Amino acid sequence: MLKYCPVCYTEFETEENVCPQCGGPLKKPLTEEESEEWLELLMTEIRA
Numbered sequence: 001m002l003k004y005c006p007v008c009y010t011e012f013e014t015e016e017n018v019c020p021q022c023g024g025p026l027k028k029p030l031t032e033e034e035s036e037e038w039l040e041l042l043m044t045e046i047r048a
Contacts, residue, residue, distance in 0.1 A: 004029040 004011050007024030017026050030038065 002029060003027060
């Protein structure tokens, strides 16, 4: 399963929940829809 490390910004194909590179927690990567929602929220915050 592809997982993403929010600490070192790297994706890994692994079943583990700990990043093999930095030891941070691995999470499932965002879907395209989730990415768009976060980007929209970020842009709204920047304009505020």
